[in-house]
Amino acid sequence: MARRDKERNRKRRKYGQAKLKHAKRGIISCILSATVFLVMIGLLVKAYTSRGTAAPIIGGLGLSAVILAGISLYMGVRGFKEREKNYLTCKIGTICSAFFIFGFIIIFCRGLF
Numbered sequence: 001m002a003r004r005d006k007e008r009n010r011k012r013r014k015y016g017q018a019k020l021k022h023a024k025r026g027i028i029s030c031i032l033s034a035t036v037f038l039v040m041i042g043l044l045v046k047a048y049t050s051r052g053t054a055a056p057i058i059g060g061l062g063l064s065a066v067i068l069a070g071i072s073l074y075m076g077v078r079g080f081k082e083r084e085k086n087y088l089t090c091k092i093g094t095i096c097s098a099f100f101i102f103g104f105i106i107i108f109c110r111g112l113f
Contacts, residue, residue: 029093
């Protein structure tokens with residue numbers, strides 16, 4: 001019995017622990033952020049090449065990209081609640097999705113004025 005307790009305590013120590021896995025929701029958040037980035041680049045290229053004639057397509061895809069960025073932000077924040085995980089992907093996904101939402105807001109305001 002005492003031997004099992006020693007082995008459990010050894011697993012809990014800093015140097016005896018196995019590496020932590022990334023949070024699943026953090027990974028999803030990073031994937032969604034990468035998708036939003038690709039959509040944003042695609043929209044900017046399409047807007048430049050069409051010289052402003054593809055407004056409905058760009059607007060619809062832009063709105064869906066904002067929704068994806070919001071879902072990514074939500075998943076990144078929810079990933080912090082997973083226990084005993086590596087939160088690096090949560091941090092990256094949350095920061096990137098907040099940056100993209102901010103970028104889309106700036107693009108939208110620039111289009112209004």
